[in-house]
Amino acid sequence: MTRIVFLGSPEFAVPTLRKLNEQFLVVGVVTQPDRPSGRGQTLKSPPVKQIASEINLPVIQPRKISELAALHQLHAWAPDIIVVTAFGQILRSEVLDLPIYGCVNVHASLLPRWRGAAPIQAAILNGDEQTGITIMRMDPGIDTGLILNQVPIQLSGAETAGALSSTLSNLGADLLIKTLPGYLDGSLAPIPQDDSLATYAPMIKKEAGLLDFSQPAPVLERKVRAFDPWPGAYTFWNNGMLKIHRTHFSEGLLAPPGKRIIRENLPAYTTGQGILVIDNLQPAGKNPMDGKTFLRGARGWEE
8 A cells, every 4th residue: 555654734734634544544744843822832733733643643743854863754654655735844855755656745726826835825915816726746846846636716706815725725635635546556647837827925924914005905905815814914003903804995085095984884994096994803902893893982093
């Protein structure tokens, strides 16, 4: 039976690990180290580690997979193939070349569009009409390898990154299970990517969530959805952070960007083009609330 080592870390990778373990022989799991989390900064395990422990799979958590101890363990597991899903580390040749069938990646875009660390957010930020999943044989480049299979989905224009990630994670798990038999028996013909069509989705930093009201309202509305749940969209009001959870946009006044107004009985901001209307938000120290509830206690909102 084909021996598989799985590399993955966040919730996105969990469906793939579960389905791999049901259909194939998973001999080991590599995931990121536990990280401090929350106000107490207590150590929290990656979701993949939690699931691997639940289904009794051996797990290692190297700071870098290129560490000698990690490489020794990979060799000891003797994988025929390595499956990678949102692992969060770059793989070098000593890992890529280890298994006879190489390393196969489940990537959350229709490559070569949105190579890189944040393809789900990039699809939303750029207003793409479709995205999907690519199963790819990895090479030393960043998401440049041969395409083994793809499946597209249409976007409604209302997705958050969290909801789209959940959809794509399950789609990716299913597509991988469908793709692996043909890849392993040689009946599937890999397809090179067209590098001339490549776009890139770099890693998102926490400060990217700060809304710049000089941008057009439709861009800001997409940013709110793309950064939900992380890093979250926000601005500042009343000497505190104001988290913005849900918005829509409308045609606007000719006013300087960033002016607080009331539109449709909801809090809103003027922008570089149009009005950003806030449906749901969260003032500092408070629970999330709808915009109308917020306005009842927000003295001085309208400038």
